Amino acid sequence: MKTEGINTVGLIIFSILLFISCNQEVKDGAMTVTTNSEKALELYQKGYEIAYGVVELDKAVSFYEQATKEDTNFFMAYYQLATYNLFHNNDKEFEENVLAAVQCNTELSKGEEIQKKALKAWLKNRNTNNSNLGLQLVELYPNDPDALINLGFFYYMDNDYINAIPTFEKANSMERLDNKYCGPKLAIVPVCLLGYSYLITGQLDNAKTSFDNYIKQFPDEQNPYDCKADYFMTTKEYDEAYRCYMTAYKIDTTFQIFFQRALEAKNLYDSLQIK
DSSP: OOOOOOOOOOOOOHHHHHHHHSSOOTTTTTOOOSOOOOOHHHHHHHHHTTTTTTGHHHHHHHHHHHHHHHTTTOOHHHHHHHHHHTTTTTTTHHHHHHHHHHTSSSSOOHHHHHHHHHHHHHHHHHHHOOOOHHHHHHHHHHHHHHHHHHHHHHHHHTTTTHHHHHHHHHHSSSOTTTTTGOOOOOOHHHHHHHHHHHHHTTOOHHHHHHHHHHHHHHHTTTHHHHHHHHHHHTTOOHHHHHHHHHHHHOOOTTHHHHHHHHHHHHHHHHHHHHH
């Protein structure tokens, strides 16, 4: 399951400081978010904090939607919703949020303007290669790993896994900037999409290592075990896939899809034993 994740964001400060800091290119070169509503940013951050958790995706989407109601010109909230729906092939929702994003009349940061161009290009043609825009982000913010995450996502959506791999590798190796609350980051853990990029290109050993690292980084989350199970399904190690799916399921049993996948893996394993 390609559900991606991101590190927890937990900083909330007063509205005036937020407005000032989030509308300027900050000193250490972090990407910035533009909003004039403290409440909207608080809701955005709540969504962002949980967006990488599989069970919490619907809740994260709800927070982003609430943020856009508080600030109808909140570009990055629309961007999160648009990219989420693009990734999950929800065309109607994608189009609605792109249209809302591009109609925002707030003066955006340089990075946000580039991201707006990416949305417009995807709206015109879902198969657009936006890597040139991602490269512009990296040039603007060379010290911010989230610029690389955006670039990697652009490569990934273009099925350009050869370029996605070194991009996600570099992003995964970089430290987050202190003022990460301002960053217009995607809700993606680079090591996760790195693992899938390896898996898709047949680099199974590297995929295994990436998913193992994903588990080490987020041992209490479901998605890393789900990803490792996908690896085992690819290598036809169905007994191991069953164990990983069950581990994900036991973390939160309200998410029944993992139990269903575990049963599918067990049935495949059992069928092989009969033969």
